[in-house]
Amino acid sequence: MLTSRDLSSVAWRKSSYSNGDGGNCVEIADGFPGLVPVRDSKAPDGPVLAFGAARWAQFVEALRVGSL
Numbered sequence: 001m002l003t004s005r006d007l008s009s010v011a012w013r014k015s016s017y018s019n020g021d022g023g024n025c026v027e028i029a030d031g032f033p034g035l036v037p038v039r040d041s042k043a044p045d046g047p048v049l050a051f052g053a054a055r056w057a058q059f060v061e062a063l064r065v066g067s068l
Helices: 053-065
Strands: 012-014 026-029 035-040 049-052
Touching: 035 053, 049 053
Parallel strands: none
Antiparallel strands: 012 026, 026 035, 035 049
16 A cells, blocks of 8 residues: 555656646656556645556556546
């Protein structure tokens, strides 16, 4: 879990599907082996969810092929 990690200096990157009008966007952080921290770009001080890297990859692939 990431509950004990300080994420204040993490470099977040926004979804490539994000646009500048404040729509629904997610950001992820790199540099956590085996984990993918995810947050809402509109609430950068809000909660962070952490997914296993393999499960995150499955989720992204399912979105890519349109099965979700």
